[in-house]
Amino acid sequence: MAGGWAPDGAVQDQIDDTIADAVLSARLRMPAGESETHCEECGEPIPERRRAAVPGVRTCVACQSGRDAKPVNAGFNRRGSKDSQLR
Numbered sequence: 001m002a003g004g005w006a007p008d009g010a011v012q013d014q015i016d017d018t019i020a021d022a023v024l025s026a027r028l029r030m031p032a033g034e035s036e037t038h039c040e041e042c043g044e045p046i047p048e049r050r051r052a053a054v055p056g057v058r059t060c061v062a063c064q065s066g067r068d069a070k071p072v073n074a075g076f077n078r079r080g081s082k083d084s085q086l087r
Contacts, residue, residue, distance in 0.1 A: 031056030039063050 035051040038044065039060040046060050059067065 031058055 031054060033056045035055060035057045036046060037051075039046055040058045041063040042060060044060050044062075046057060050061065051057055057064075
């Protein structure tokens, strides 16, 4: 049951949209195409098995682990509450 001007199911619609945006963002970040033979960041050779497992790979395992450790901001505030806007 929704309150105010929101229709029934509005909260679930927001959740669904947030998940769909996150999935789309993750798919866009996935490598595609021809794999590099050497890492773009450190220049080390990328093993053949990694290039076969991940099409379009551009970095070695160590550099990719460093990239993955950085936080990812979804960038969407669907709540719209005053508290979330003030932060």
